[in-house]
Amino acid sequence: MVTPTSIQKLRDSLVLQESMSEAISIVSQSIASKDITVLQLVENLQPELLHQQAAYRCRAVSTIASILEQLTPDLKGINEKEIDLITEFFCSKLKDHHSIVPAALHGLHILSSASRLSPGLARSIAQAIFQDVHCQSQLQHDRRTIYKTIKNLLALHIGELQVLGQDFVFGLIQAADQERDPRNLLILFSIFPVVARYFRLEPFTEEFFEVFSCYFPIDFTPPANDPYGVTKDQLCEGLRQCLASSAHFAEYCMPLLQEKLESDLVSAKIEALKTLELCCLSYPPTQLEKWIDTFWKCIRREVLINVNTEELEHASLDALAALSRAFATNGEFNNLAFTKLLKEILSECQGHLCEPERRLMTPSSYVLLAICSGNAPACALIVSQVIPLLTEQCRIRSQSAPRQFILNCLNKLVQAGLYGFTEIDVAQSGIYPLIPALLELYLEVLKEDDALLRSLSLQGLGHFVGIGMNHEDLEKVNQSLLGLLQQPLTTGHTVEEIGLFFYKCAEQNESWFVEQVLVKLLDMAISDKANEIFRLLRTLPPLPRIRAQVLSQLMARLEQSEPELRLEMLKALAYFAQHDELQMFHQLHNWALETLKEGDPPVSLEATCNILRKLASSLSSEDAKQFINEQIDRYIDQHLTSSAWVVPIMEATLGSLDAIPVGQNLDKLIKTLEPLTVCHPKTDVRISACRLVAALINKIPEGHELESILDSLRTKWQDPSADRSKTVCLFVWISKALLMRSYSKLDQSIQELVESLNDPTHGYLVAEGFKTILCETEQCLNFDSHANIRLMYRQRFFQEVVPRLLKLYRESPSCNKSACFAAIANQLAFIPEGVLVAHITTLIPLLIQCLNLEQPDQLIISTITAFMGLISDNVSAIEEYISSLVPRLLTLAKDGLTMEVRRLALRCLSELRKAQSVVLLPLRSEVILRLIPCLDDKKRLVRREAAVARQKWTMLGQAGCE
């Protein structure tokens, strides 16, 4: 027989003990393409496989396994018969020298993942492993291979393994017993539930249960920098699934859980309760009922007697809900034990519910709600007994506080009674006969003066909308709400609650709501409560009929109203205005132009512009073009000559449309706006003009036209005779417009921006402009107003500008340092953390220098804010700088000029507690000492921050604070 060259190569490297990966991949490719067969391979490797030295044999077996591994998942190029033989081969190798076992296991693991094993093979693999390998004397890695093999076999060939029956269970018990490695346990915990479900465990049930129950409750802390990432939660979850996997475990599991519930360890109790919750799903009621009293004792102790962490309380209540669910039956109670217990609980809790001023009232209501949540008959019983009791309690009490507690509890029960179950069960939940009395109570409370009680009553009433309340009731409620709205004392929070109630009504039945409520509301909108009504309108759902009604009414009234009312009306209009409202746009636009006069702008200008902007941005580009053609001349020749305040309106419309003026129109517009951008005396007009020009620049296609406009603008902002503080604004906005669209000559603009930071008087203004450049603006240059925005322009700008700023700072000693700092600090809030981290080592030392009493307050504030952002997102990035940061913060905290600086510095010191204690501890005594003067700051708000910071640092490293 001729040895194929590929195998020859493999043998050579095997003998020479070279790296074999190349040879292995060649051979596996030849097998896959059927140039050679596996049998040929094995036969050719015979000298090595039969070698006297185990090390040689081991290498040969492991080589074959590696070749097979390359052919997974479907063992390409190997036929059924060959698979049989190769399986037999690996099984027989398990009997060989102990050093060869791992390689053989590796081979079997690969075979186990193939779905094409012929009948009987899976069984032989399992048997061979159980018989010939003593699992627990293998290394962790090899035990893992065994478990993974079993898991694969269970997943693909469970039928065959079931034939092995008890032998398999016994084998698995032996293999898995005393496993200690968390990685392996995770695999085992996924195997056990399958075995428990599909295998007959008798007579090994208890032994099998012991194999995993001995880990309960899991106590595991992953080592620091654990590369495997096994967490305690994963293990707990896995083990819980095992314990709850079969009803046969009940007799062993229940005592175990009870024992852990008695323990002193909170974590053990929580684990036991969570497991109990899961067991309730799989264990039959007959098993649970023997233990129900015991478990209730434990749960009662945790919820009603002891005072516990929220987690333990939640776990207890969840377990109780699960228990109640386990006893849920379709009709009556047919479980005596549960019924007896329920009555007992009910009578105890009823006692507590009658003492609403005491602590136990709330937890007992939670207990009842938990029972309600799972079990319809129990819910019916509780609802029918407790609701009348609470209604009565609410009537006989006069103080506000206990009544608040009662109403709160009542609302939750009403919700449970109405929504806990499906529609059919609501009828059974026992709440229907109680509804009239409840409505009466809620309506009574609504008439009282206590705002807190009123809003609780409204919450309760809200539950009944659409379920359990007929038209008559609803009308009654709405009448009292409308009456309530007219009362002078009804404000703020109550109006909000009424709005929520109306929202639900409107959603339920829109046309009824429009006819019965909305019409009356709109009528009331001229009274002295108009402000509240408009605010309420803004909380209604924008459904078509409601919208139509509100819009037509408000547009009609806009002209006659008081100026203050107009603002509220416009806000309501803005809420309801949607797209496709061409007519409304023109109407409002004309109205806005008419309101303009010389002198101060009308108060409603800003609100009107907001709506115009919204409507303008939604016009189609045809409508937009038409509007431009009609309006440009009128804007420039008529309106601008009478009032400059038309500029904000122009900005709102022209800046947001999906089209720009072209040709002569554009020329004329820019020529008109240019002088306004730097010369107009009113700041608002000037900035508005700058923004409009920027919005246009952003949209004009690149080319000759754009260049000439830019040139002309450049002469404006570079004009040495102009007021620099005004030209900076134009310059910044134009830079923003160009930056967003990734203009081809952007480099030049950025360089100009960086250089103008050097201006000794106005450099700081430019630095402030960095904020404008990066922030999202509401008025223009955003996606809604069809601006030309390239993705990630902020990051690109930051990457471009930071090196130049650093260069400027380092190379020109005379540069305006504070402007340089500010330019950096102002960008930080807008840059994603990932980009920031790359620059952090160069930037942080600079930023720390900004924290200096000589720097302007604004700079200090934005720098501290940047640091706080870093602390909350990624504190580890700045840990190495903390020792130089803290002393500067301490100085600012004591001597900062404004209280804002002092407060922020103190808050930043508090936030630093998020860093690792190891880093902070060396600074602790200094901080505690130097914070003392801050405790006596003359401003109360600063003192409050100082007290928090000092307490936090005092407790650093002490018991009870980690």
Place this chain on the structure above:
Amino acid sequence: MTTKGIENVNPQRFVKKTKREVTTQEEDESVKDPIDEREIFDLLRDISDPEHPMSLEELNVVQITNIEVDDHQNSVKVFYTPTIPHCSMATLIGLSIKVCLLRSLPPRFKVEVNISPGSHASEEAVNKQLADKERVSAALENSNLLEVVNQCIVKSLE
């Protein structure tokens, strides 16, 4: 601590006060805000009871009317009311109040923490313990006690 022997399982609870509103005076840089009763109350109100997950305010242990402050004479007096007259936690609550004030008030103040007259069986003994500097600092040397005190205070800082 939580498992055994709670003395007052079902104490009366009270409604909390709203947050102190920031006045324009407080925002004015040039005005000096004096330390007043409400400021002391705000420091203490959210300290939690060692037995219950409720704050001293909710249990009416600390009330604004039982605090006396004299900013000029540098004195702060706090009278607190245990929920029941034989509450064994009284000393611990007092200690938490005292420690919180010592950490967060300027050292010029003389801080006195006392039980409201007539509200506790061993009123005098507790008052004496709390007034004794040496005993207070000795108590804080005990890491178990310190842990409980810190746990009570730490919630008020969130």
